Amino acid sequence: MGFVYSDVDHADEVFYKVMLIGDSGVGKTCLLVRFKDGAFLSGSFISTVGIDFRNKVVDVEGTKVKLQIWDTAGQERFRSVTHAYYRDAHALLLLYDVTNKASFDNIRAWLGEINEYAQEDVVIMLLGNKADMAGERMIRTEDGEKLAKEYNVAFMETSAKTGMNVDLAFMAVAKDLKMKKTRKPADPKFNVAEYVLQERKSGGCCGS
């Protein structure tokens, strides 16, 4: 597409590429629209064709962190297009739909693709989306937690419809990326689970 991307530091701004991946229909576009515009895309489902991105600048402890968020098409036929973008991603938000068992079962295959195409130190967060659909839920929270633990990745459930945990997920990723960059070897690793707990307790960045 003719863009040149890097995580070059300007005086007080850092830049990261975040990619949304997961099966078609799990809610990747809706999650991005919720985060960017604070709105929910209701109505008929229009599948993403290829790949698209939107920028959002967030504040992480006084530093402006610019997230360039890439929304990929979940449909199989676009896979070879999206693979090409994995290697530039600093973080991957991997979504399944808590009401769709197949989308959860496919997470292992998605993690395999990440292993094959992404950078080794990419930040990964597993998100169980559509948590608002209590009556139709097929995947328990504990199942998501267990899978995330097995692969040593961060996890939370979200709802693009109500906004639950959406800002929190992106903020946790932004914070993890920023800390990774500035951390000295002796410093402890950023703990997403602890951060999430703290934010919830304090009513912090993201409420809902």
Ligand SMILES: Nc1nc2c(ncn2[C@@H]2O[C@H](COP(=O)(O)OP(=O)(O)OP(=O)(O)O)[C@@H](O)[C@H]2O)c(=O)[nH]1
């Ligand atoms: N109830 C509920 N519905 C959701 C949520 N997120 C997305 N949806 C609905 O799920 C459908 C698919 O959402 P999209 O965001 O387009 O899915 P996608 O993952 O981008 O799909 P592809 O572009 O094909 O990869 C739409 O009808 C949305 O309205 C959510 O959190 N809760």
